[in-house]
Amino acid sequence: MSHHKIEVKNLHFSYPDGHKAIKNMSFSIYHGESVGIIGANGAGKSTLLMLLMGVYFPDGGEVLVGDVRVTKKTLPMIRQRLGMVFQDPDDQLFMTTVYEDVAFGPRNYKLEEEDVERRVMQALEKVGIPHLKDRAPYKLSGGEKRSAAIASVLSMQPDVLIMDEPTSGLDPKSRRRVIDLLKSFEHTKIITSHDLDMVLETCKRIIVIKKGEIAADGTAVDILSNEDLLNSCGLELPLSLQNCPVCGASKGKFGYIHEKIVVDKEAKKELRLTRE
């Protein structure tokens, strides 16, 4: 299905203060792909997302969604297809209740109130928070806010989900819930993050950005295990691929290969812990 394709061709962008954020970037993302965009702080990840969404317009090159170029004129159509979840849910949840917030998008497309309600409830159930629908957004916990923000985008039924740091600032259990949620989506996904373990779990393809340029583009397994590449781009190996934090043993197929032979009970316990 070509109409879900996102194509970026020779993209250039500078901020008004002259800072060149994106330099000659080109890539294509096809239907059903899950792509992680990683890079150090200030590498241009968020800027790239803003260019995809048509919040900023490029100085050179173009962004194509389906076969349609992102311009002022095509924005309404583009934005119906691409749903973006912001990094800070407080930027995205601006209504007084969760329900109103999730209904904001569908109502803007002038759907009948019944359809709006159906979509809102579907989206809330998808992210598992239908019980929070009448709560005020600022009263929710970080994880709940994130789910609500995702629901507010899902209710627009986009073809492509774009997420900026979906797991930042979450506790481990909330993070796990968001990851499981992301894995359950069949949408085309574009995720930027510094949480490389999350990216490893949720994305099949990785694009590494360094100072506004593409440093690498390949499968998640290849790129995220390439220590030299990651180090040169201000990143490091995902924790799950790093050596044992206790004895420094490297990873094998079934876990850390510890060289120590366990003698006493105390050490046995410790070793078991790291093994799992």
Place this chain on the structure above:
Amino acid sequence: MRLLDDLARKETFIHRIHPLIKLLTTVVYLTVVVSFERYEIIGLLPFIFYPILIFAFAELPVAPILKMILLIEPFIIGIGILNPLFDHSKVLFGGIAISKGWVTFLSILIKCSLTVTASILLIATTGMDRFAAALRMLKIPKIFVLQLLLTYRYISVLIEEVSRMIRAYSLRALGQKGLKWSAWGSFAGQILLRTFERAERVYQAMNLRGFTGEYYTGDIAKLSFQDLAYFAGWSLFFIIARIYNIPILIGSLFTGVMR
């Protein structure tokens, strides 16, 4: 403020009344209360029935709302406190001569308390969303309504941001009370810049979800006979209480009987 949101979600007879009707009733109430002369006190007393009945029927907790009203009192006192100094003419009240300044001061105090209470009760029984919808029905320009809603939503975020800044400041300014005056400028500037940035991001988020300047709320039920009766009933009471001085009428009724 969060309290008001919680209260607005209750389900009572008062809460179910159409928001437009509640808004109009409140407007009539405010107009009538404010229209009293500056020396009038006794005529104002019947108007306390309105908040009392709303408190009772809407099952609102009295103490926290009174606290909110108390927060406003210093401003009201600030407005009226000079009256006793300027207005020295005397008036006899039950055989005791008091200056008219005190009478006007008391009158201002009562009027302000009543109007503030009525406004708080309106929000506490309607909720900001439905209140905004009522404003839209009155053809208030959408830009103002949206402004109001967003301000209401983001006050808490702004307060959090300011308190974070103050915490960061006080942790590095040991043994210093409050903000040094030299830091005020950069503080205000910081807050302004952060507000700009936040506003930009919120606006982008709105745009990405198809915002075109029109603000849609869900359907609100049509006006019913009950709603109209509520409005007519209160308006009638307010107008009668404005024209006739009810406490004096009742008083003269009693004294007439005793005579």
